Amino acid sequence: MPTSLRALKRAIEKQGGVVEEPRSGSHWKARRGSVSYPIPAHNGLKTEISDRYIAGACRALGLDEQALKDEL
Amino acid sequence: MRVFNLWVVVRPAEDLANQWVAHCLDLDVVTQGTSFGHAMEMAFEAVSMVVADDIVAGRDPLSRRAPEKFWEELHAIVIGSQAVRFEALLKGVEKEYVKVIAGQMVLQISLEQVDSGCGLHPSYTVPMAWKGAPTKPLAQ
Numbered sequence: 001m002p003t004s005l006r007a008l009k010r011a012i013e014k015q016g017g018v019v020e021e022p023r024s025g026s027h028w029k030a031r032r033g034s035v036s037y038p039i040p041a042h043n044g045l046k047t048e049i050s051d052r053y054i055a056g057a058c059r060a061l062g063l064d065e066q067a068l069k070d071e072l
Numbered sequence: 073m074r075v076f077n078l079w080v081v082v083r084p085a086e087d088l089a090n091q092w093v094a095h096c097l098d099l100d101v102v103t104q105g106t107s108f109g110h111a112m113e114m115a116f117e118a119v120s121m122v123v124a125d126d127i128v129a130g131r132d133p134l135s136r137r138a139p140e141k142f143w144e145e146l147h148a149i150v151i152g153s154q155a156v157r158f159e160a161l162l163k164g165v166e167k168e169y170v171k172v173i174a175g176q177m178v179l180q181i182s183l184e185q186v187d188s189g190c191g192l193h194p195s196y197t198v199p200m201a202w203k204g205a206p207t208k209p210l211a212q
Contacts, residue, residue, distance in 0.1 A: 001087065002087045002088050025117050025121075026114060026117060027103065027114070027117055027118055027121060029121065029125075034129055034131075036121070036122070036125045037101070037122070038101065038103060038117070038118040038121045038122065040103045040104045040105070040114055040118070042105065042110075042114065048088050048091065049104075050085040050087055050088050050091060050093050050104055051086075051087050052085070052086075052093045052095065052102055053093065053102045053103065053104060056095065056101065056102030057102070059138075059139070060100060060101070060136065
């Protein structure tokens with residue numbers, strides 16, 4: 001199920017990640033440990049995020065996909 | 073200057089209206105945009121961020137490679153699809169008529185600019201793309 005950037009940001013932070021707003025461009029940045037991963041944010045916090053993106057972010061950040069979705 | 077040849081698979085989002093999802097397999101980076109062209113621009117921005125961050129962190133960006141199942145899918149797309157010029161896709165591609173597009177993004181990035189922290193000015197080209205499952209010719 002897709003989600004909003006606002007909800008995704010909250011869920012990543014609950015899983016121990018950090019989400020940074022961009023200084024420029026259309027992506028925010030999630031960090032967990034030393035790994036960073038861009039988050040599409042072309043409509044700000046209202047940006048709707050697809051399931052394919054969430055799966056990719058979880059792979060990159062080493063997050064459990066189901067656990068993250070449970071936080072959404 | 074370092075050059076990355078990056079495979080990107082772009083498709084209409086299955087779960088969102090008016091969104092296209094782009095997946096760079098070499099870096100396993102996913103992003104999305106409001107059209108095919110916008111998704112490619114977003115992919116360019118996303119991979120540029122990842123490459124710059126990894127280089128600054130002393131990490132090989134290519135170590136992020138996507139799982140094998142995505143490469144198998146890419147192989148099937150290229151084998152079973154129609155080769156088209158990227159510029160033609162930018163002129164007109166409608167998600168109702170295209171299931172998936174694969175292309176190789178050639179990303180050029182200046183390492184010196186990354187090291188100095190002065191910002192980077194990457195650029196990209198897509199020499200060729202493969203368009204899957206069309207049912208209607210693209211607008212010219």
